[in-house]
Amino acid sequence: MAQQGVIKTAKKLGLFAVAMFGFGFAMVPIYSVLCEVTGIGGKTGVISQSEASADEVDADRLVTVEFDSNVHPDLPWKFKALKYKMSVHPGEMSEAIFIVENKSDKAVVGKAVPSVAPEKASVYFNKTECFCFTKQLLEPGERKEMIVRFIVGSELPEDILIMTLSYTFFLVTDNADVAASDTKAVKTIS
Amino acid sequence: MSDAAVHDDHHDHKPTGIGRWLFSTNHKDIGTMYLIFALTMFFVGGAMAMVIRAELFQPGLQFVNPQFFNSMTTVHALVMIFGALMPAGVGLANWMIPLMIGAPDMAMPRMNNMSFWLLPFSFTLLLSTFFMEGGAPAGGWTMYPPLVFQLGDGFPFLIFAVHLLGISSIMGAINIIATVFNMRAPGMTFMRLPLFVWTWIITAFLLIAAMPVLAGGVTMLLTDKFFGTAFFDAAGGGDPLLFQHVFWFFGHPEVYILVLPSFGIISQIIPTFARKPLFGYSSMVYATASIAFLSFFVWAHHMFAVGMPLAGELFFMYATMMIAVPTGVKIFNWTATMWKGSMTFETPMLFAIGVLFMFSIGGFSGVMMGITPVDFQYHDTYFIVAHFHYVIVPGIIFGIIGGIYYWLPKWTGHMYDETLGKWHFWLSTISVNVLFFPMHFIGLAGMPRRIPDYSTQFADWNAIISIGGIVFGLSQLIMVWVVIKCIRGGEKATDEVWEGAHGLEFTLPSPPPFHSFTTPPEVTEASAHS
Numbered sequence: 001m002a003q004q005g006v007i008k009t010a011k012k013l014g015l016f017a018v019a020m021f022g023f024g025f026a027m028v029p030i031y032s033v034l035c036e037v038t039g040i041g042g043k044t045g046v047i048s049q050s051e052a053s054a055d056e057v058d059a060d061r062l063v064t065v066e067f068d069s070n071v072h073p074d075l076p077w078k079f080k081a082l083k084y085k086m087s088v089h090p091g092e093m094s095e096a097i098f099i100v101e102n103k104s105d106k107a108v109v110g111k112a113v114p115s116v117a118p119e120k121a122s123v124y125f126n127k128t129e130c131f132c133f134t135k136q137l138l139e140p141g142e143r144k145e146m147i148v149r150f151i152v153g154s155e156l157p158e159d160i161l162i163m164t165l166s167y168t169f170f171l172v173t174d175n176a177d178v179a180a181s182d183t184k185a186v187k188t189i190s
Numbered sequence: 191m192s193d194a195a196v197h198d199d200h201h202d203h204k205p206t207g208i209g210r211w212l213f214s215t216n217h218k219d220i221g222t223m224y225l226i227f228a229l230t231m232f233f234v235g236g237a238m239a240m241v242i243r244a245e246l247f248q249p250g251l252q253f254v255n256p257q258f259f260n261s262m263t264t265v266h267a268l269v270m271i272f273g274a275l276m277p278a279g280v281g282l283a284n285w286m287i288p289l290m291i292g293a294p295d296m297a298m299p300r301m302n303n304m305s306f307w308l309l310p311f312s313f314t315l316l317l318s319t320f321f322m323e324g325g326a327p328a329g330g331w332t333m334y335p336p337l338v339f340q341l342g343d344g345f346p347f348l349i350f351a352v353h354l355l356g357i358s359s360i361m362g363a364i365n366i367i368a369t370v371f372n373m374r375a376p377g378m379t380f381m382r383l384p385l386f387v388w389t390w391i392i393t394a395f396l397l398i399a400a401m402p403v404l405a406g407g408v409t410m411l412l413t414d415k416f417f418g419t420a421f422f423d424a425a426g427g428g429d430p431l432l433f434q435h436v437f438w439f440f441g442h443p444e445v446y447i448l449v450l451p452s453f454g455i456i457s458q459i460i461p462t463f464a465r466k467p468l469f470g471y472s473s474m475v476y477a478t479a480s481i482a483f484l485s486f487f488v489w490a491h492h493m494f495a496v497g498m499p500l501a502g503e504l505f506f507m508y509a510t511m512m513i514a515v516p517t518g519v520k521i522f523n524w525t526a527t528m529w530k531g532s533m534t535f536e537t538p539m540l541f542a543i544g545v546l547f548m549f550s551i552g553g554f555s556g557v558m559m560g561i562t563p564v565d566f567q568y569h570d571t572y573f574i575v576a577h578f579h580y581v582i583v584p585g586i587i588f589g590i591i592g593g594i595y596y597w598l599p600k601w602t603g604h605m606y607d608e609t610l611g612k613w614h615f616w617l618s619t620i621s622v623n624v625l626f627f628p629m630h631f632i633g634l635a636g637m638p639r640r641i642p643d644y645s646t647q648f649a650d651w652n653a654i655i656s657i658g659g660i661v662f663g664l665s666q667l668i669m670v671w672v673v674i675k676c677i678r679g680g681e682k683a684t685d686e687v688w689e690g691a692h693g694l695e696f697t698l699p700s701p702p703p704f705h706s707f708t709t710p711p712e713v714t715e716a717s718a719h720s
Contacts, residue, residue, distance in 0.1 A: 017360050
């Protein structure tokens with residue numbers, strides 16, 4: 001009877017619709033994996049200490065790494081790199097220091113998001129230690145030195161002579177008052 | 191169209207009064223409601239377009255403030271796409287598919303009722319945002335974050351409106367596929383289906399595949415704003431660009447969801463008035479299916495300027511070019527159908543030929559923008575506005591209007607006023623070109639879209655565009671008058687309506703009985719294929 005066929009077709013199509021709804025969300029991890037593999041969006045990689053030391057140092061080559069530091073307007077912090085640029089050998093472990101200062105009279109939590117340009121270079125830029133992995137709490141007026149240990153892979157293409165590591169510090173709020181602070185942020189922008 | 195069912199069979203009692211419409215499970219009544227809703231929304235969205243054109247008539251700010259102007263462009267798009275075009279397409283599908291495949295009604299009549307009645311609720315949510323703090327959505331119909339988060343109290347209303355629209359169209363699509371797959375008359379094989387039915391099957395599959403992805407995307411917007419997730423928030427490790435990928439993964443198939451039914455309609459109209467069978471029936475089916483399939487692999491051509499890797503730009507450029515091939519097949523087949531036909535030019539045919547010509551203009555500018563390097567010049571200018579309005583207005587709306595003129599005598603039992611119909615066509619065609627063609631020029635000259643004020647060098651063309659817009663808007667009132675006049679009376683339409691018209695819908699009386707085919711008709715190779 002046709003009615004049974006109708007129900008069967010409708011069920012299959014309904015399942016298909018639900019699966020596509022899931023696919024919408026699946027695009028999030030797919031996108032992030034794709035970005036990591038191809039370097040879209042300047043996503044940087046993380047490797048362990050031992051992996052880093054396994055890389056061969058290319059003493060004949062020098063690459064310039066520039067540091068760029070930004071603070072989101074909502075965050076009352078000052079943030080800058082101690083040295084704006086440095087020259088490193090590919091495969092060599094290096095260390096850069098950033099200074100953060102809380103200019104307000106309240107304790108504030110912030111989080112830094114890294115990005116590397118050009119995108120082509122970001123795949124070879126790996127960190128073993130970074131303040132960007134965790135939320136940072138600064139007491140009123142507190143000043144802190146933050147360290148990032150990184151290694152530029154020796155496989156880095158020859159044509160890349162200069163790359164930029166950029167950090168932006170964002171305000172972190174508790175989930176509970178995210179909504180409230182969001183509307184506040186909206187008001188400041190508009 | 192309330193007298194559409196006057197010649198009802200005696201054995202079934204037809205509901206009366208408001209209940210007939212509220213609780214309707216009849217495909218014709220629901221189709222009628224869809225079409226009336228679409229027409230209403232067409233004028234609501236049109237009124238917003240008139241506000242836009244009034245403001246842009248001269249440089250400087252005259253009538254509305256920039257925030258409200260942006261709301262007008264944003265809500266105009268949402269209302270026209272989700273409120274006018276899609277419901278009009280679904281309305282025609284509801285009315286015609288059971289008639290065309292020889293079924294008594296849609297497969298799931300109650301679900302059909304629900305998919306329609308979700309629409310008024312959805313648009314109540316959307317349009318109520320005009321009266322809220324923060325106003326109506328103004329960040330563009332694409333709802334890109336983080337801009338969309340600046341919307342005030344209306345934000346959740348926008349999201350839930352989109353959710354309801356999605357549920358409505360997914361249910362509608364499931365119903366259409368279930369109907370065609372299970373309720374065809376004996377002998378009505380898939381390759382004998384009228385092309386309008388074919389284009390709707392494919393459209394329905396696109397809807398089921400694409401709408402849930404949009405629902406997922408806007409759900410993520412909602413949780414980003416209210417529940418502390420960070421899908422699109424760089425501060426939490428998310429990426430605003432991801433939303434553009436999610437959105438256009440829906441957005442590009444959506445383009446074909448809108449246009450394929452129009453292709454189906456003109457594939458019915460042209461053979462009738464050329465008095466020849468459709469040229470290349472099976473290639474039409476395969477071309478439509480290829481367009482639909484390819485539409486899932488071209489979404490990032492909306493995003494050429496966001497900074498994609500070269501390989502991505504190239505892939506999406508070539509994939510986009512490829513869509514021109516099946517589209518070209520269709521254009522060729524329609525032209526070949528008319529070749530050496532004994533053509534007459536009644537209003538539906540005029541609109542169909544209008545689609546053929548003017549959709550091609552929009553198609554060509556689409557190919558231009560598909561070329562990545564030059565797209566950087568066109569991106570976010572009036573050139574793109576010209577492109578998609580050529581595709582949507584003379585490409586889709588003309589197709590729908592053509593379908594309305596074509597089947598109106600079937601629905602009402604009366605012939606419409608041909609003279610007024612021709613006036614409607616010619617006024618619309620002339621004004622639509624005055625309205626949209628100069629947008630190519632100002633776009634190439636660098637006028638950005640979505641701005642209430644502009645550099646004085648664009649003033650002359652903008653004034654001309656606005657005049658075209660007003661004439662086009664007013665011309666549509668002629669159609670309303672033709673439809674009302676036709677419902678009220680007129681020359682009696684025959685069963686066949688048009689000389690030599692093929693298809694099962696023309697074997698039924700005009701207007702058709704309340705329940706279409708109570709005994710399924712027999713379809714043979716000879717009676718199929720118009």
